[in-house]
Amino acid sequence: MNHFISVWKNSFNYGGRARRKEYWMFALFNMIAVVFLSVLGSLIPGGSSQPVLWLTAWLPMIYMIASMIPTLAVSVRRMHDTSRSGWWLLINFVPLIGGIWFFVLTVLDSKPETNDWGASPKYNGVAVV
Template sequence: MNWYLKVLKQYADFSGRARRKEFWFFNLIHYSIFAFLIFLIFFVSDNFEKDPDTILFVITALYFIATLIPLLAVTVRRLHDMGQSGWWYLINFVPYIGSFVLLIFTCMDSVSKPNKWGDNPKGKNNFNAIDQIGKE
């Protein structure tokens, strides 16, 4: 849950890097909440045989709209972690293969060295942290 809250705290922060753990835990919780809200709509409307409660549609829509920017931001930061530009997110709009390529990108391991978007968030091979030893 902490990873989910961390991403929400960085609401529109498209700079920096995001670990795989941060990206996937946010997506897991985000889509679980979204699926639960859809289930509630389905359950309340008796398999859509009667009109579902409008308030549930509004809550689901508001949740989706409110978390759309953090979802984009964590994906861009995940791309930065692999040394790719955030503009690679647009490959998602290529029919059939775009979303698959983006999935492969988000599953790849991060660049172990610092890159132009910041230090390695894992801390492993974080050369800037090693350089700071003894300078405190």
């Protein structure tokens, strides 16, 4: 949960690096929040009335729009952790293979050496041979 909160606090921080754990814990809690809001929306009584129907249908979508900037920021920092530019997020626009390749990039381990975006948060102060 700390990683989820720290990503929201660093919503506009596109510099630095984000470990795999931070990225994937944010993704996990983000998905849990969307599922929770979807279930909550379906449990609200009076679903046939127009205002309640609008709320139940759009509640998860409003959350996903609100979480776009933190998701983008943590994704850019994740690319920095693998010694890649944040522009690698654009690989997602390549049909079929782009999403798979971006997934592979997010699963890769951190680069232990210091790069253009700072020291490794995983190997900080540890000598790697």
